Amino acid sequence: MIVIDNVYKSFGPKHVLRGVSMEIPDGKSTVIIGRSGTGKSVLLKLIVGLLQPDSGTITIDGRRVDLMDEKELYEMRRHVGYVFQGAALFDSMTVAENLVLGLYEHGERDTSLLNNEIRTNLVNVGLLPDPKSLSEDGFAKAYDILANKKPSELSGGMRKRVGVARALVGTPKYVFYDEPTTGLDPITSEQIDNLVCDLTHKLDVTSIVITHDIFSVYKVAHAVVMLEEGVIHFNGSPRQLQQSPDPVVQEFIERYAMTRTADALAPPVPPDK
Amino acid sequence: MIGNIFAAVGRGVMGFFAELGRIVLLLIAVFRYVPSAFRSRRLVLEQMSVIGVSSLPLVLLVGSFTGAIAALQATNLFAKFNLLALARPFVGGSIATVVFTELSPVLTALVIAGRVGGSIAAQIGTMKVSEQIDALEMMAIHPDRYLAMPRVLAAMTMMPILIIFSNLVAILGAFFLVILKFNFTSVDYFISVRNFFSVTEILTGLLKSLTFGMATALIGCYVGFRTDGGAEGVGQSTVRSFTLSSAAILVLDAIFGYVL
The missing domain is CATH 3.40.50.300 (P-loop containing nucleotide triphosphate hydrolases)
Structure with missing residues (x-):
C-alpha cells in the first residue's frame, strides 16, 4: 500500500x-x-x-x-516498474537489451533466464504471439526479429509496449x-x-x-x-x-x-x- | 545601482563556486565507482574506443601541423635575426620541448574537448531530457556509475595515449618542415632533439593530458546531467560543455606551468 x-x-x-x-x-x-x-x-x-x-x-x-x-x-x-511518457528506451540498445539491462547490470548472466524474461514479457504485452499459437521455429523467428530491433525501428505504440514490458521485468509489485x-x-x-x-x-x-x-x-x-x-x-x-x-x-x-x-x-x- | 552591481557580482561568484562544488562532488562519485570498473569493463572499453580510437585521425592531423607550425615559427624567428646557423644545434630540442610540454597536450585537449566533451554532453543531455536517466535510476543503476565513470576513466586513459601519438607526428611534422624549408639534415635535427629534451618533459605532458582528459569528460558528464529544456537545452549543453572544458584546460595548464 x-x-x-x-x-x-x-x-x-x-x-x-x-x-x-x-x-x-x-x-x-x-x-x-x-x-x-x-x-x-x-x-x-x-x-x-x-x-x-x-x-x-x-x-x-x-x-x-x-x-x-x-x-x-x-x-x-x-x-516498482515505471512506464515513462515517451517510453525512455535506450536508443543504442536492442529491444532485448533494453528489457534486461537492469538484471544484467545487477550481475545476472544466466542467458536462459534473461531470454525467458524477455520472451515472457514481450508475450505479456502482446508484442509476441502466445508461443502455443505458433510452431517452435515460427516463434523463435518472430522473437529474433523483434528482440534485435532498435527502438528507432519501432512504431510509437510498439515503443510504449516495450516500455511496459521493461517495467514488468522482475515481476514488480x-x-x-x-x-x-x-x-x-x-x-x-x-x-x-x-x-x-x-x-x-x-x-x-x-x-x-x-x-x-x-x-x-x-x-x-x-x-x-x-x-x-x-x-x-x-x-x-x-x-x-x-x-x-x-x-x-x-x-x-x-x-x-x-x-x-x-x-x-x-x-x-x-x-x- | 552600485548595490545591484555588487549583488550581480556576488551571485556570479557564488554560482561559480556552487558549480565547481557540484563538479567536485561528481568527481568524488566517479572515483567511488572506479573499483567497479572491471565489472563494467564493457562500458569502459566502448568509451575508450569512442574517445581514443575514433579521435586518433583528428589528433594525428592536428599533431603533425602543430609540429610543423612550431618548427616554422621557431626557425623563422632565428632566421629573422640571422641566427639560424648558430641556433641549428638547438632547433630540434627547443621544438621537442615546446611540443611535448605545451602545444601537443593543450591543442590535443582542446580538440578532444570539442569532439568528445561536446558529444558526451549531448548524449547524456539527450538521455536526461528523454527520461532515460530516470529509467536507469528506476532499474537501480546509478547514472554516475553507468554513464560518468566509464567516460571519465576512458578519457583519463586514452588522452595520454593520444598525446604520445600526437608527440610522434608533431616531431615528424617539424622534421619534414626543417628539412624541406631550411635544409636541415636529419642528423642535425634528431641529435638536437636527443640532446636537449628530457623524459621529464614528456612525463609532464602526459600528466597534463591525463588531467585535461579527466576535466573534459567530467565537465561533459556534469553539463549533460544538468540539461533541461528539450532539443534546445541539449544544443546549449553541447556548447557549454566545450566552453567550460576549454576554459578548464587553459586554467589547469596555467596551474601546471606555475607548479611544475
Whole structure:
C-alpha cells in the first residue's frame, strides 16, 4: 500500500503540489487525472524517490520513501516498474537489451533466464504471439526479429509496449504508467488501456496511471484522483467522477469528450480527383 | 545601482563556486565507482574506443601541423635575426620541448574537448531530457556509475595515449618542415632533439593530458546531467560543455606551468 501524507513540492517560485494526501490500495488501478502542469508526473516521481518532497511523507509498504538512503531506494525500486511518457528506451540498445539491462547490470548472466524474461514479457504485452499459437521455429523467428530491433525501428505504440514490458521485468509489485496513451491513435490507445487492465488482473500488480484520456479512466480505473492546482480536487470511483456535480470535474470531462467528438466529426477528406 | 552591481557580482561568484562544488562532488562519485570498473569493463572499453580510437585521425592531423607550425615559427624567428646557423644545434630540442610540454597536450585537449566533451554532453543531455536517466535510476543503476565513470576513466586513459601519438607526428611534422624549408639534415635535427629534451618533459605532458582528459569528460558528464529544456537545452549543453572544458584546460595548464 502507498500512503501519501500532506506532500508539498515546489520548483523555484512554482508550487506544484500543495498538501497532497491520498492512499493507493494494493492490487487496484488508481488513475490520476488533471490538466497539464498540475503535478501528476511530479507526484509519481516523488513516490519512487526520483524527486524529494519539500515536506510531507510518502510510505510504500510501511517504509518512508523520503527517508530512504540510496541503497534502500534502489532496493524499493526493484519492486516498482515505471512506464515513462515517451517510453525512455535506450536508443543504442536492442529491444532485448533494453528489457534486461537492469538484471544484467545487477550481475545476472544466466542467458536462459534473461531470454525467458524477455520472451515472457514481450508475450505479456502482446508484442509476441502466445508461443502455443505458433510452431517452435515460427516463434523463435518472430522473437529474433523483434528482440534485435532498435527502438528507432519501432512504431510509437510498439515503443510504449516495450516500455511496459521493461517495467514488468522482475515481476514488480507496483507498475506506474506516466501518460501511456499520449500521442497514440485511438485504436492503439485502447489496446494500451486493455493491456493495463489485463496486466493488473493477470499479474496482480498495483497500477497507478496518469492520463488526460477520460475514456482510459473509465476503462482502467478502480479509483480516480483528480489534481487541480497542486491539490486533490476529486477522489472517488469512476462512476462517482462521472456523476460528480463539481464544475471543475464536469468541465474536464466535457472538454475532453468534446475534443474526442470533434476528432470523430472532422470533415471527410475530399475524394481524389 | 552600485548595490545591484555588487549583488550581480556576488551571485556570479557564488554560482561559480556552487558549480565547481557540484563538479567536485561528481568527481568524488566517479572515483567511488572506479573499483567497479572491471565489472563494467564493457562500458569502459566502448568509451575508450569512442574517445581514443575514433579521435586518433583528428589528433594525428592536428599533431603533425602543430609540429610543423612550431618548427616554422621557431626557425623563422632565428632566421629573422640571422641566427639560424648558430641556433641549428638547438632547433630540434627547443621544438621537442615546446611540443611535448605545451602545444601537443593543450591543442590535443582542446580538440578532444570539442569532439568528445561536446558529444558526451549531448548524449547524456539527450538521455536526461528523454527520461532515460530516470529509467536507469528506476532499474537501480546509478547514472554516475553507468554513464560518468566509464567516460571519465576512458578519457583519463586514452588522452595520454593520444598525446604520445600526437608527440610522434608533431616531431615528424617539424622534421619534414626543417628539412624541406631550411635544409636541415636529419642528423642535425634528431641529435638536437636527443640532446636537449628530457623524459621529464614528456612525463609532464602526459600528466597534463591525463588531467585535461579527466576535466573534459567530467565537465561533459556534469553539463549533460544538468540539461533541461528539450532539443534546445541539449544544443546549449553541447556548447557549454566545450566552453567550460576549454576554459578548464587553459586554467589547469596555467596551474601546471606555475607548479611544475
